[in-house]
Amino acid sequence: MRIWGMVKGIGLALMLAGPLAAQEFSGLARLDAGQSRVEDSRRGVEIDLALSQPVPWRVFTLDDPRRLVLDFAEVDWAGADPAALLSKGRATALRLGRGRPGWSRLVLDLGAPMGIDSAGMRALGSGAARLQLRLSPVTEEEFAARARPADPAGEMLPAPARPGAGPLVVAVDAGHGGVDPGAMREGLVEADLMLRLARETAEAINRSGNMRAVLTRDSDDFVPLSERMTIARAAGAGLLLSLHADALEEDAASGGSVYTLSDAAKDAASGRMVERHQRSDLLSGLDLSQQDDRVATALMDLARLDTAPQSDRLAGALVAALRQAGAHLNSRPRRSAPLAVLNAADFPSVLVEVGFLSNAGDRARLTDPAGRARIVAGLVAGVQGWAAEEAARAPLRRR
Secondary structure, eight states, X not given: OOBOOOOTTSOGGGGBOOHHHHOOOOSOEEBOGGGOEXXXXXXXXXXXXXXXXXXXXXXXXXXXXXXXXXXXXXXEOTTOOHHHHBOXXXXXXXXXXXXXXXXXXXXXXXSSOEEEEEXXXXXXXXXXXXXXEEEEEOOHHXXXXXXXOBOTTXXXXXXXXXXXXXXXXXXXXXXXXXXXXXXXXXXXXXXXXXXXXXXXXXXXXXXXXXXXXXXXXXXXXXXXXXXXXXXXXXXXXXXXXXXXXXXOSSSOOOSXXXXXXXXXXXXXXXXXXXXXXXXXXXXXXXOOTTSOHHHHHHHHHHHHHHHHHHHHHHHHHHHHHHHHTTOOEEEEXXXXXXXXXXXXXXXXXXXXXXXXXXXXXXXXXXXXXXXXXXXXXXXXXXXXXXXXXXXXXXXXXXX
């Protein structure tokens, strides 16, 4: 695993390129059908696939007819019986086969409109992997707005951005997780605290009436950075909020701050993404798998001309709203750094350091429901204010 860009005080996981994208795979992954299932649950449909090794993957929905598609590079389905895998309910049929060259495909027919709540692949200590995905009911309109189109040749293209169509999707990223616990102080673990805060933030976003949240992880699992971006992209996210709480050697520093990708890092970010990510998962709406490095990098740089200023404005709106909500902020709350989780070119992204576990006051605020409520209120109000400003700017954007 290669480490690029080290920033003192930010968790190591933020500096790592996604291991699934860079890993060398030995042969095809195999499905362990006996340990895999697709079944109805109280909240929707759950997919749990046991694989012999991690592989790059993507997930999306298609309409007319309604179905969910999982693509893998690639999986040997030999010995798997689709009928045995599926417990029928809101999912009515399951098919296994090959997609375009180098890809394997699972297609799940949906009897009702369903949206992707969470999706993640985790590597196990044995070298195997587990992909878990949860769907929940959505309206017909929401499903249609999220579904991807198919081209005439039958290959599925990534969804183009649909500004203003349906609710704004906010990807809420709980930093660290699993084998990467993040900062630890006085019995508190950053990964656990951020998961709790991410869930509370997602719930508040979903209650807002005009936004919808998707969590990049909803359990104590390690999710590679490339996969977090894939989850955000698959859900049609309009922005990403990554939540963290650092720890320093001394307890003098306290309060929240909001990071965007530094100007110096922007110059190299596109090149790093092209090197480490699947080409079909670099830009929403474009499949760059047949393009060389120069074309892919140029297109990402062009996309960042829009999203970098949007990220800056989002960071400013969040700082103002957090202050208004009474959240405790650092004396220098607006910062930038070369953080890997902010490298996506096709949607704005910020990292919110909500406090320092090395500071007793911040620890108290983060473990107090009222303290977290102020942070959540600031995050939701900041995103809403930013979204309103971006909607007003939309007619002035480059066409």
